Amino acid sequence: MNRRDFLRNAAALGGLALLPPVAAAVPRVIQAKLATASLVGAQYPATRVWAYAGTVPGPELRFRQGERLRVELENLLPEDTTVHWHGVRLPNAMDGVPHVTQPPITAHGGRFLYEFELRDAGTYWYHPHLGSSGQVGRGLYAPLIVEEQEPPAVDRDVTWMLGDWRLDRRARIVEDFGNFMDASHDGRIGNTVTVNGAIREAFQLRGGERIRLRLVNAANARIFALEFRGHDPIVIALDGHPVEPHRPDGGSVVLGPAMRADVLLDATGAPGGKYAVLDDFYPRRAYRVLDLRYAKERLRSGRAGAPLPKLAANALPEPDLARAERHRIEFGGGMMGGMMGMGMMRGMAWTINGKSMPDDSHEHAAPILTLVHGRPFVFELVNDTQWHHPIHLHGHVFRVISRDGQPTRYREWLDTVLIPPRTRAEIAFVADNPGDWMLHCHVLEHQGTGMMALVRVA
Ligand code: C2O
Ligand code: CU
Numbered sequence: 001m002n003r004r005d006f007l008r009n010a011a012a013l014g015g016l017a018l019l020p021p022v023a024a025a026v027p028r029v030i031q032a033k034l035a036t037a038s039l040v041g042a043q044y045p046a047t048r049v050w051a052y053a054g055t056v057p058g059p060e061l062r063f064r065q066g067e068r069l070r071v072e073l074e075n076l077l078p079e080d081t082t083v084h085w086h087g088v089r090l091p092n093a094m095d096g097v098p099h100v101t102q103p104p105i106t107a108h109g110g111r112f113l114y115e116f117e118l119r120d121a122g123t124y125w126y127h128p129h130l131g132s133s134g135q136v137g138r139g140l141y142a143p144l145i146v147e148e149q150e151p152p153a154v155d156r157d158v159t160w161m162l163g164d165w166r167l168d169r170r171a172r173i174v175e176d177f178g179n180f181m182d183a184s185h186d187g188r189i190g191n192t193v194t195v196n197g198a199i200r201e202a203f204q205l206r207g208g209e210r211i212r213l214r215l216v217n218a219a220n221a222r223i224f225a226l227e228f229r230g231h232d233p234i235v236i237a238l239d240g241h242p243v244e245p246h247r248p249d250g251g252s253v254v255l256g257p258a259m260r261a262d263v264l265l266d267a268t269g270a271p272g273g274k275y276a277v278l279d280d281f282y283p284r285r286a287y288r289v290l291d292l293r294y295a296k297e298r299l300r301s302g303r304a305g306a307p308l309p310k311l312a313a314n315a316l317p318e319p320d321l322a323r324a325e326r327h328r329i330e331f332g333g334g335m336m337g338g339m340m341g342m343g344m345m346r347g348m349a350w351t352i353n354g355k356s357m358p359d360d361s362h363e364h365a366a367p368i369l370t371l372v373h374g375r376p377f378v379f380e381l382v383n384d385t386q387w388h389h390p391i392h393l394h395g396h397v398f399r400v401i402s403r404d405g406q407p408t409r410y411r412e413w414l415d416t417v418l419i420p421p422r423t424r425a426e427i428a429f430v431a432d433n434p435g436d437w438m439l440h441c442h443v444l445e446h447q448g449t450g451m452m453a454l455v456r457v458a
């Protein structure tokens with residue numbers, strides 16, 4: 001009799017209570033609920049937030065590649081919700097899109113069990129996909145980390161989840177979610193940037209240390225461009241997927257909403273030293289996110305082990321560009337755009353291929369495209385507006401093959417591509433995951449006012 005048979009027989013004989021629980025069979029329950037968080041420090045009152053398990057960010061879920069995630073969400077919020085596992089290639093029914101892949105998880109006690117295999121290693125995150133501007137903007141977001149079978153050797157694996165809040169003088173969330181001013185411009189840009197749920201003075205490190213820093217932009221609308229003064233961060237993965245290790249263009253790591261970057265940060269500063277991490281994405285509005293602060297003692301002399309650790313690629317299907325079917329997808333609207341009159345009167349500010357999909361009418365949505373399952377596709381994404389849009393496709397990962405007609409240097413795999421005003425990007429992928437998938441802007445106020453569409457793979 002092997003061990004499993006033994007356990008089964010013991011259970012049948014009523015000995016079950018004496019046996020240790022089988023961990024894999026028990027889903028982890030996460031409650032979405034009202035909570036308070038000290039976002040801005042002890043000199044201010046705590047902020048009323050909405051949070052997974054009562055903390056901002058919610059609990060970091062960590063798995064090894066190939067493991068199954070089993071999480072039951074219990075909704076204790078006053079609104080319906082869902083959970084979307086951003087960037088994860090999973091079966092359609094687990095994607096967390098209300099009315100498209102599942103019914104909403106009802107307010108005041110609804111539950112839903114999410115269960116799927118984690119095929120790809122990398123840095124992901126989870127968040128609601130219903131009333132997203134208000135729900136994410138009140139604090140519902142958390143990291144999902146999938147470790148490689150053989151993770152590269154680093155001294156520390158650290159996640160920085162970047163949040164952005166609009167707070168009043170008493171550190172209360174300003175309840176103007178969904179206002180048309182934000183929606184028709186660059187979204188809800190706040191006034192308080194947090195790292196892992198609090199304003200941080202410093203991040204402590206020791207000379208010679210090697211850190212894998214997983215950066216996640218969980219802001220509704222703010223774009224970050226992080227500059228690490230006195231350091232030489234190397235980008236090793238984008239949106240979870242390995243990329244040829246490189247210095248960020250222009251020296252700053254740029255992250256639109258929902259985007260992730262894994263950077264290798266070698267602590268080459270002086271013992272006792274202090275180096276600013278700046279965000280200078282918006283001209284004339286640069287500020288210090290925090291300081292890298294060095295302990296007096298070094299961890300080791302000299303640099304941490306060169307050469308760079310290499311990440312194993314995930315098994316993504318390579319699109320055959322010669323055979324790919326091409327589609328042009330246009331993003332329009334916004335202030336200074338063409339969308340005046342009818343659309344704006346209905347509270348819609350943005351369009352995809354001339355149409356607006358309201359946040360609350362998923363059940364009536366017709367797909368803008370039906371893709372033949374298993375075929376390669378190239379989408380030309382055209383930003384015909386004066387604003388930046390981070391465009392996210394569910395259920396798939398795509399290569400960015402060109403920007404404004406120029407081939408990209410790294411042909412990076414992404415799930416969210418930031419498209420600057422009046423520019424375009426070509427993405428290529430194999431439509432290997434059947435179902436109805438969302439294609440939308442991840443500025444949540446743009447998503448909520450029309451910049452969303454459905455793509456069918458069948
Ligand atoms: Cu991170 Cu459709 O979302
Ligand atoms: Cu947008």
